[in-house]
Amino acid sequence: xxxxxxxxxxxxxxxxxxxxxxxxxxxxxxxxxxxxxxxxxxxxxxxxxxxxxxxxxxxxxxxxxxxxxxxxxxxxxxxxxxxxxxxxxxxxxxxxxxxxxxxxxxxxxxxxxxxxxxxxxxxxxxxxxxxxxxxxxxxxxxxxxxxxxxxxxxxxxxxxxxxxxxxxxxxxxxxxxxxxxxxxxxxxxxxxxxxxxxxxxxxxxxxxxxxxxxxxxxxxxxxxxxxxxxxxxxxxxxxxxxxxxxxxxxxxxxxxxxxxxxxxxxxxxxxxxxxxxxxxxxxxxxxxxxxxxxxxxxx
Numbered sequence: 001x002x003x004x005x006x007x008x009x010x011x012x013x014x015x016x017x018x019x020x021x022x023x024x025x026x027x028x029x030x031x032x033x034x035x036x037x038x039x040x041x042x043x044x045x046x047x048x049x050x051x052x053x054x055x056x057x058x059x060x061x062x063x064x065x066x067x068x069x070x071x072x073x074x075x076x077x078x079x080x081x082x083x084x085x086x087x088x089x090x091x092x093x094x095x096x097x098x099x100x101x102x103x104x105x106x107x108x109x110x111x112x113x114x115x116x117x118x119x120x121x122x123x124x125x126x127x128x129x130x131x132x133x134x135x136x137x138x139x140x141x142x143x144x145x146x147x148x149x150x151x152x153x154x155x156x157x158x159x160x161x162x163x164x165x166x167x168x169x170x171x172x173x174x175x176x177x178x179x180x181x182x183x184x185x186x187x188x189x190x191x192x193x194x195x196x197x198x199x200x201x202x203x204x205x206x207x208x209x210x211x212x213x214x215x216x217x218x219x220x221x222x223x224x225x226x227x228x229x230x231x232x233x234x235x236x237x238x239x240x241x242x243x244x245x246x247x248x249x250x251x252x253x254x255x256x257x258x259x260x261x262x263x264x265x266x267x268x269x270x271x272x273x274x275x276x277x278x279x280x281x282x283x284x285x286x287x288x289x290x291x292x293x294x295x296x297x298x299x
Contacts, residue, residue, distance in 0.1 A: 159193045207247055
């Protein structure tokens with residue numbers, strides 16, 4: 001799992017990998033949590049900026065030597081467990097022996113990374129007590145730290161309509177909730193609102209926070225997997241329009257500037273909305289699914 005995480009950090013890949021690896025680890029009975037992800041990110045540099053996060057594309061990565069070339073650089077730096085056996089019948093180290101980086105502009109060398117930390121970061125705070133995830137490598141430098149008023153929407157569709165209607169302004173923090181594993185149900189990816197923000201030239205001035213997830217094509221300060229999710233009564237459900245939200249990605253923090261006493265008052269008045277789907281497989285899924293920070297596995 002550390003090999004997969006390290007490679008993902010170097011590539012700057014999708015936040016979806018966090019969900020997948022947590023779920024696989026759960027099935028395999030291997031201890032793994034969001035703190036593990038940050039620990040790996042702290043020691044693995046980001047070597048690739050693939051579109052839309054950067055100017056290179058997947059075919060450029062392939063021409064430069066592919067994922068194997070990235071892994072070879074990590075292995076040479078002692079960041080992979082190369083003694084592990086693989087499906088080829090050889091160890092990982094043997095598989096990587098002939099790999100090389102043929103284009104340092106597509107795969108940066110270890111001594112010239114985009115950042116000394118990995119492409120994904122986990123944040124914690126009073127609206128994400130169990131953590132949330134951001135694709136740090138796709139965040140503009142000016143948005144790594146941001147503070148602004150919350151613009152709150154209870155569905156992805158409501159948020160998209162507001163973005164296209166010109167109701168979102170530079171400095172805002174868009175909050176999309178009730179789109180998590182239980183609330184969705186199914187945790188829809190928020191590619192449409194992130195694309196809408198980029199299309200409106202707001203991706204470098206507006207942050208987005210959601211208990212939903214993103215695709216690998218997301219960019220900007222797009223923070224997902226907020227746990228506990230709104231449908232479980234997580235603090236993201238208590239945010240009100242205009243509240244100030246502070247984001248500090250390098251420090252691993254996301255905070256709602258509201259007192260604990262006020263949050264408790266709001267919680268006393270909060271009522272869980274009726275489930276969107278109650279029948280069939282999705283109804284069962286919504287009743288049984290766990291939080292995103294545990295891989296959204298079924299209980």
